[in-house]
Amino acid sequence: MEAEDLQRLVTTTMPYGKYQGRLIADLPGAYLAWFARKGFPPGQLGRLLALMLELDHNGLSSLLDPLRRR
Template identity: 75%
Template sequence: MPFGKYQGRPIADLPGNYLNWFARVGFPAGDIGRLLALMQTIDHNGLRDLLRPLRALKRRS
């Protein structure tokens, strides 16, 4: 996350309540907003496990 309370934290690690706050007040423009909206959708639908293979790839590199 490039700004705010969770600056420096991966978007995939942001808490659901923070993502839901963005959904209520509006996502920022550009790529960061699209990524936050996607992560909010993933979290809202209980699909965080979809990210597990990507996390495993990151640990290997």
């Protein structure tokens, strides 16, 4: 994980698929889990989806709230 990845979760939108245009931080846990089963895409997007899955799965999504307010 890079230091800027948490900020990217609240500024980067999903570029394709069912949730195209939605912030990575706002993706449903079931969608993130589906990616985990099928395989995350390569590169930064895959890294962000995996990070968001970990935050969501561990109940830590609220850690992103202060970053949303910037």
